[in-house]
Amino acid sequence: MNDKPELIDVAELVARKLDFKNPTFCGKGSFKETYRAEDSTGRATALKLVDRTKISIERTDREIEALKRCNSPRVAKILATTIFTAPDKRVFDVVVEEFFDGGSLEDRLKVRSLTQAEVIELVEGLILAVKDLQPNLVHRDIKPANIMFRKNQPEPVLVDFGIVRDLSQTSLTASWLASGPGTPFFASPEQLTNDKALTDWRSDQFSIGVVASLLLTGRHPYQVDPANPNAAIYAVIERRGPEPDFKAAMTQAGLPAIIKMVQPWPVLRFRDPDSVLAAIKR
Amino acid sequence: MAAYLQMGHDSENLVGVPGLEGFSGLVLSPVNRSEGELSKHISAFRQKGNYDLVLDPQLYCPKSERGQLPEPSDALRIASIMSSRKPPLCYIVVDADLPPRREIENAPNLFSLMLLVSTLEKSGCPTLVSHCSSDMVLMKAAGASHCASGKFFNLRRFSRSRFDEEQDVGGGQLPYWFEQGLLAFLRGADIARLRRSGFDNFIGVGASNNIFASQILEQFVNEPTKAWLGLSWRQYLAWFELTEKGLSVAEAPTIVSNWLKEVEQRWEQLESKNVLLEESRNNGRWIRPWRQALGDFSRFGL
Numbered sequence: 001m002n003d004k005p006e007l008i009d010v011a012e013l014v015a016r017k018l019d020f021k022n023p024t025f026c027g028k029g030s031f032k033e034t035y036r037a038e039d040s041t042g043r044a045t046a047l048k049l050v051d052r053t054k055i056s057i058e059r060t061d062r063e064i065e066a067l068k069r070c071n072s073p074r075v076a077k078i079l080a081t082t083i084f085t086a087p088d089k090r091v092f093d094v095v096v097e098e099f100f101d102g103g104s105l106e107d108r109l110k111v112r113s114l115t116q117a118e119v120i121e122l123v124e125g126l127i128l129a130v131k132d133l134q135p136n137l138v139h140r141d142i143k144p145a146n147i148m149f150r151k152n153q154p155e156p157v158l159v160d161f162g163i164v165r166d167l168s169q170t171s172l173t174a175s176w177l178a179s180g181p182g183t184p185f186f187a188s189p190e191q192l193t194n195d196k197a198l199t200d201w202r203s204d205q206f207s208i209g210v211v212a213s214l215l216l217t218g219r220h221p222y223q224v225d226p227a228n229p230n231a232a233i234y235a236v237i238e239r240r241g242p243e244p245d246f247k248a249a250m251t252q253a254g255l256p257a258i259i260k261m262v263q264p265w266p267v268l269r270f271r272d273p274d275s276v277l278a279a280i281k282r
Numbered sequence: 283m284a285a286y287l288q289m290g291h292d293s294e295n296l297v298g299v300p301g302l303e304g305f306s307g308l309v310l311s312p313v314n315r316s317e318g319e320l321s322k323h324i325s326a327f328r329q330k331g332n333y334d335l336v337l338d339p340q341l342y343c344p345k346s347e348r349g350q351l352p353e354p355s356d357a358l359r360i361a362s363i364m365s366s367r368k369p370p371l372c373y374i375v376v377d378a379d380l381p382p383r384r385e386i387e388n389a390p391n392l393f394s395l396m397l398l399v400s401t402l403e404k405s406g407c408p409t410l411v412s413h414c415s416s417d418m419v420l421m422k423a424a425g426a427s428h429c430a431s432g433k434f435f436n437l438r439r440f441s442r443s444r445f446d447e448e449q450d451v452g453g454g455q456l457p458y459w460f461e462q463g464l465l466a467f468l469r470g471a472d473i474a475r476l477r478r479s480g481f482d483n484f485i486g487v488g489a490s491n492n493i494f495a496s497q498i499l500e501q502f503v504n505e506p507t508k509a510w511l512g513l514s515w516r517q518y519l520a521w522f523e524l525t526e527k528g529l530s531v532a533e534a535p536t537i538v539s540n541w542l543k544e545v546e547q548r549w550e551q552l553e554s555k556n557v558l559l560e561e562s563r564n565n566g567r568w569i570r571p572w573r574q575a576l577g578d579f580s581r582f583g584l
Contacts, residue, residue, distance in 0.1 A: 190362075198359065200366045239355070265355075266362040267401045268584075 007049050007092075011035045014047065014084050014094055023047060036099055044099040045079060046159075052083075052091040067161055072132030074125060076100070076148065076159040100157060102149030105211075109144060116253060118154075119215045122147075123258075123280055125156040126208045130201055131273035137161075138200055142207035143186040144214075184233050185220065186210045189264050192237045202266040205276060209261030213246060216253065221246040221262045239264035257282070285526035286336065286410060287519070288432035290314065294323060296433055298330035301493045301516060304523040307334035309412060309430045314340075336373060336410065336430075351394035354582070361398050365405040371427075372402050372409045383458070383467050383561070385417060385568035392417070392575035393582075396424035400584050403427065416465045418522065422529035423538040423576055431522045433515035457514035459498065460521050463487030465545050465569065467518075469560045470502070470510075479557045484548055488541075489524035492517060535580055542573045 005011075005025035011033070015023045020037040026046070027034050031054040035047040067078045080096040105122070108114075114122065126142065133139065139146075139158055146160045184191075188206035190198035213221040220232035221242040241264050250258045257279035263269050270276040284306035287297065296302060308327055312320050327333050351357050364372055376395065378386050386392055399409050399421055408427035411418070418429040458467035463484045468476075476484050486495055494517035498510050529537065549566030552558075559565070 198362050198366075202362075202366070265358040265401075267358060267365045267405050271365065271405045 005033060005035075007033045008035075010049055010084070010086050010090075010092060011037070011047060013086065014049065014092070017084065018047075018080070018082075018094075018096070020045070020047065039079075039096075044101065046076075046097045046099045048095040048097065049084075050093040050095070052093055066136050070132065070137070072129065074129035074155065074157055075132055076157055076161075078161075097159060098157075100148035100159070101151045102153060104145050104149070105147040105156065106144040108149070109215075114215050116216065116255075119212055120255075120280060121154060122156055122215070123208060123212050124277060125154075126158070126211070127205070127273050127276045127280075129156065129158045130204045130208070133204075134201060134273070139204050139207075140191065140199070141186075142204055142211065144211060147211070185229065187233075187236070188266075189236050189239050190266065192233065198266055200266065201273070202269045205261050205269050205273075206263075209258050212255075212258050213250075213262065216255070216258070217246060217249050219246070221259075236264070255280070284428055284530075285523040286334070286412075286428050286430035288412060288430045290432055293433045293515075294326065296515065296519065297327055297333070299516070301520050302523060303331070304527060305333075305519075307336060307410075307428065307430070309336045309338050309410075311338045311340050313338075336371075338373065338375075338412065351391050351398065353390075354394050354397050357394040357398035358401060361401040361405065365402060365407050369407055372407050374399065374409055374411045375413060376411070381563075384563060385415060385572075387568045387571045389571035389574040389578070392420060392572065393578040396420060396575060396579045397582065397584075399424040399426045400579070404584060414522075416460070416462075417572070418526060419465070419529060419538045419541065420572060420576060422526060423535040424579060425534070427530075429522075429526050431519070433519060455511060457509070457511040458518070459485075459495070459514060460490060460518040461485065461487065462490040462521060462525070462541075463545065463548055464566060465542075466559075466564055466566065468564075472559045472564075473502075475557060475559070476552075479552075479555060481548075481552065481555075481557065484552075489521045489528065490517075492520040492524060494520050535576065539573075539576055539580070542569055542576065545569050546573065 005028065008023070008025060011023040011025075015021065015035075015037050019040045023035040023037040025033070026036050032048055032050045035049070037045055037047045039045055064078065064081055067075075068081075070077070077098045078095065079098065080094075082094045084092045084094050086092065126147065130139065139161055141160060142158065146158060147156045148159050149156060186207040188199075188203040189195075191203055210220060213219065219226060220229055222235035222240060223229055223232035223246075224235070224243055225231055242259055242262050247259050250256055257270075257276065260279070261269055261276065270279065285304060286307035286309050287293070287302075287305040289297075289308055289310040297305075297308065310320070310323065315323065324335060327335065351360075376386075380386065399411060402409050403425040410428040410430060411421045411426045412430045414421060414429045414431045418431065421429050456469060458469060459473055460466075461468050461484070463486075473485060476482065486499075494513050498513050498517055501508055501510055501513070531537075546566065546569045549569060552566075
């Protein structure tokens with residue numbers, strides 16, 4: 001997220017309405033811009049502006065309330081949500097979250113790769129974060145850009161719970177085909193096929209497994225051709241299962257648990273977060 | 283890890299009788315009993331023993347083909363949904379509209395059913411497979427915690443036509459001996475035929491040789507004209523309970539695989555000697571698809 005800001009005027013108006021100060025542009029996505037702003041107590045927050053004409057509210061009010069109540073240090077605290085109408089009548093969803101000054105996993109990977117011990121520590125942290133969301137919440141969009149860190153701290157924090165989603169997006173597959181690789185790279189088969197009956201915390205487990213695979217092997221666990229990572233997404237949709245090379249690498253590394261995490265059917269993955277943690281530590 | 287007795291057709295008298303004490307649970311349907319009867323029966327069962335009672339509301343009567351398991355993916359999808367709810371027990375009803383005493387011979391469907399059972403069990407959801415026949419051995423090989431069967435083994439499968447069988451106006455129900463050595467139900471004449479043909483050792487294999495089997499064989503000698511229908515139910519149920527318990531071990535797939543191989547060899551021997559049983563379709567043809575299903579299941583590598 002490093003493009004030029006387009007909503008700085010809106011951000012300033014929102015900040016004024018919320019009694020926040022010094023909105024500073026941090027980054028942008030397809031339909032969203034993020035600003036750092038300080039609340040009335042001087043605390044740094046992430047102010048996220050989402051253009052309502054381009055997205056729909058993906059999360060129910062109940063889920064948003066549950067996220068607000070979630071007091072896990074491993075999950076970004078949602079401090080407030082509101083709707084803001086700009087002078088030009090554009091309507092924005094505003095989400096205020098804790099601001100993380102340690103950057104994202106994506107940022108860290110630009111500097112250096114992680115050791116196996118660091119990856120295991122990261123996976124444990126992410127599984128604990130997912131566990132803290134139980135029993136009602138599923139993140140549904142775990143990827144390096146949504147894994148943040150506090151300054152000088154190794155513990156990961158999950159952010160961006162997909163409160164909003166592209167209106168034209170009937171499934172992640174359609175979105176990916178239209179817009180190129182992105183989040184679907186980390187998505188489970190049930191998410192890619194929009195099979196809501198199958199989507200639960202085990203979908204997050206799959207995404208964490210893909211993140212681990214990427215960190216440990218440099219590729220998606222379903223990826224055959226090193227030069228064509230996108231083909232892995234089709235393999236996930238078709239539920240072909242993890243590749244033999246990946247399985248051999250994980251077995252050799254003493255991490256067969258990662259193989260189980262990325263199984264194509266939820267019932268073949270770990271049944272609960274504690275089972276993952278026990279297997280990872282083994 | 284215990285057998286459940288599938289109640290019905292006035293089988294209350296079989297609960298807790300000597301030789302069938304191994305059943306630890308009872309499956310009964312509130313649909314088939316009035317509220318008063320249900321209450322009375324449950325009280326009576328409680329006095330007979332500490333049974334786990336499962337009430338089967340019989341809400342299953344699919345009007346479409348949704349329930350079929352032609353592909354393993356169907357089983358894995360169903361198991362994924364069921365396991366997300368973390369139920370304390372999954373009660374599995376197989377709706378197979380088969381004629382009396384006929385077995386499921388569709389290997390892919392059986393394989394998918396085994397996958398369903400196995401994946402549920404491994405994801406922490408214990409299963410109770412209802413309306414089993416001798417295919418219970420496959421369910422145990424798949425790791426089913428519990429299997430249920432009832433006295434009317436010829437009505438054993440939940441099928442919409444099973445109710446036709448009750449009319450049975452042609453002289454009453456026939457008694458059958460359940461034989462593990464052939465995994466088949468034998469008529470009295472079949473037992474005599476096997477003995478005459480030199481296959482005496484095919485009779486009373488494993489838990490088929492139980493206390494009720496002894497009584498039946500004794501009665502054949504001492505009172506050959508006396509009815510043995512009641513004993514036949516008990517002989518089958520005792521085999522079922524003992525075998526279900528015996529297969530509640532990690533080695534069940536290997537044990538069952540060896541059994542099926544031996545059973546198929548016995549049928550081949552009967553065929554080679556032209557020893558044909560009374561009922562034309564009682565020919566052991568279901569054993570090969572059962573072996574195929576078990577082989578596919580083992581290769582799946584759960």
